[in-house]
Amino acid sequence: MACTTILVGKLASYDGSTIVARNEDSPGGQFEPKRMQVVMPSDQPRTYVSSESHLTVELPEEPMRYTSVPDALPGHGVWAAAGFNECNVGMSATETITSNDRVLGADPLVVYTPPQGVAGDASYAPEVPGGLGEEDFVTLVLPYIHSAREGVERLGALLERYGTYEMNGIAFSDLDEIWWMETIGGHHWIAKRVPDDAYVTMPNQLGIDWFDLADAEGEQLEHMASDDLRVWMEENHLDLTMRDADYYMSGDLEYAIDDECDGACDDDADDGVDIIEIDLDRAQDIFNPRDAFGSHSDSDHVYNTPRAWYMQRCLNPRDEWEGPMATWGPESDDIPWARVPERKVTIEDVKYVLSAHYQGTPYDPYGRKGDDASRGLYRPIGINRNGQLAVLQLRPYADRAYRAIQWMAFGSNPFNALVPLYANVDEMPEYLSNTTDRVTTDSFYWTNRIVAALADARFRDNAAHIERYQQKVGGMGHAFLRKTDAVARDLGPDEAPAYLARANAELVSAVRLETEDLLAKVLYTTSCAMKNAFAMSDN
Template structure:
């Protein structure tokens, strides 16, 4: 999946929360309808089989309830993508990453090998299942972990045992920590705790740019990895660090740059990946040197930092803005007028047409314990949608966000957003103000609902909390549907008046 991730540490966020956020984007010429649902313990499988790789796993008998953003149309697997469990641990899975030939030669992907021939006949070779991947991660991990760190360790064990057929980055968070985990080849992985005072930007490219092997293989305070990572790196000459400082007898440095060792710096990265990290960081650290021939960092820089301290605290609105962005204010904006036609199509926008869903999950340490987590969500192309809160500690989600199916209908929040974007896009400038006003109204109401609900929950008995949270979600969904219907009417009217077959002379 082509996605974009931003992570915000608790001392870098506007309210002291940990924030993990990711756009789920579908492959080119593919659109995956999504929904927000709650998976109850009795609905969690005890034996799981992947659609893509056919790998089968036995799962524990003690799953927690959790939210999920699965595919709404059956046939390709679950693809749960983002959610929060009863322990108020959040998971976002996954950001598809790049790698290089040296890594794949040293630890090839574990891919499905189809059967050959006919069972019972001479020469028949049975199927060999592949590993686990984005389709599976959330379902296999989130119901069973109680901290962000536990999430890393459980997924790590599964990767070491079953392998994977793709490179992926996965985020875990709780009220105290955020961890970012990257797969390396078929069975290896690394993870780093996000420092509390930074934000992290992740396009579809292996991102961690500093790693401490001694900590990862020792105390594991800020770094974790597969148990044999150092020996594997040594055997395959994967450490590209220069100099003798920190060099072990095996030829591997204690501190190294995973992006250089395991990642890529291709021409495709420059037009597809680095440009997105450049723009997100340009927005959150605007006083740094981003533009011009001699800028410190350009859209094609290979050394963009994985993490930066922002110039001010990062808000939910900032997260929504950068994950909806299309290089506004630069020559590279496809809706802009200051660049050449070639410049406006040079770089892959963050807010793109084939967005499926956006989940922005904040875990708030100062909120009532029963509702510390809020899963802010959006569907469809981000430049044309809004972000609204849903409390995950409920038994069911509102129909407007959970009723997505294969049929196009404006009674579904997903399809309403897709229709609005398609109508508004050809006349972006004419519709931009209405979309912006819609986003402001719905997000403001979302903040209001959260503030008022938190206050009610803080004074409520424990047995009342779930009902109060479900009522808050329904209140948000009802307002959201009303506002979305209004926006659809406005963009339809505006774009209808700009159709190419219009004619000013009328007989009325």
């Protein structure tokens, strides 16, 4: 799947929440319908069989309830995508990421092999199951974990046992921490804690740009990894770090190697870059995973790096992003994985960057700058094949019974709006959960798809309708949370889920009216511009 992710640490967010957000995009030429679902413990399988890889996994006996955003059409797996469990642990899976030939040769992906020949014949070879993948991760992990860190541990153990057939990035969140995990080859993985005061941008590319092996092998304060990572890297010559140089860069941290310096110390960081002095022995533990395990291909410069460039351009606008003085351009391979934003990041900021199509640059397909070649040069974040956007917010000021908010949008993000939903419920509103293959305005997913297709055809004419709708629905969402929180404070833990489910339904009913009104306006505007229009009236 082609996706885009942003992670926001609790000190970087507007209200102290941890925020995990990801677009789930269908592959080129496909549009995978999505829906909302709450999976109750009684509905969670005890024996799981992967559709993609035909792998069978036995699961624990006591799963928790959890929300998910599965594929609406049956037959090719769950693809649960994102959700919260009843312990207020969030998970988003996955961001498909890149690798390189060295990694794939050192630890090949575990790919399904179909049966060969006819059963009973001497030449017959039975099927060989593959490993785990995006289809499986949320279902196998989220119902069983009690913290973000525990999510990394459980998925890491599954990867080491069963392997994977693809490279993926996975986010886990709880009230205090966000962890980002990246798979490496068939069985290896790394994970890094998102700094509390930073945000992380992730296009479809291996992203972590510096890693501390000593921490991963010791206290695991900020880093975790598969147990044999150091030995495996050494055996396969994967570490590309230039440690014999006076200086080397690793993301937004510049390491000065000094054999007389015993620890790490921050220099004056007026330019936003920390200078850290480390001794030569300590330097052996620090490496750049993006260089070791990732890719810097020509296609990355068209498909991936421009998205990170634009997201950071929005959240750190005072930096030089264009022209000869730019630190990073849209095709830079060293755009930082994590940045401290210039101001605290809001839900609206998250929605904006995950809907972006390079507004204000020559690369905007709807813009007036540039020319036909530049406007189609880079892959937008808000693309026609966005299926769903889930923003997982854990609010520290709210009681655990109503702390977890799963903001949802469906369809192409430039044309939709986020709707906040309380996750501590037993069911989701039908308008969000009833998606099938039938195209109908009774479904929030399909209504958004129709709006987007009509509005795209006359983008400038419809832009005002879309902006007013997005702001109105956004305001309704924040007002809804304030009002519902005030009532939920006085409810007992047994009363809260039913009340929150009713509140979700009431908000969604109001959003449905606004969405249908938007559809009517967009339909009228685009109909007036049809090519078979004629000025002379019959009247």
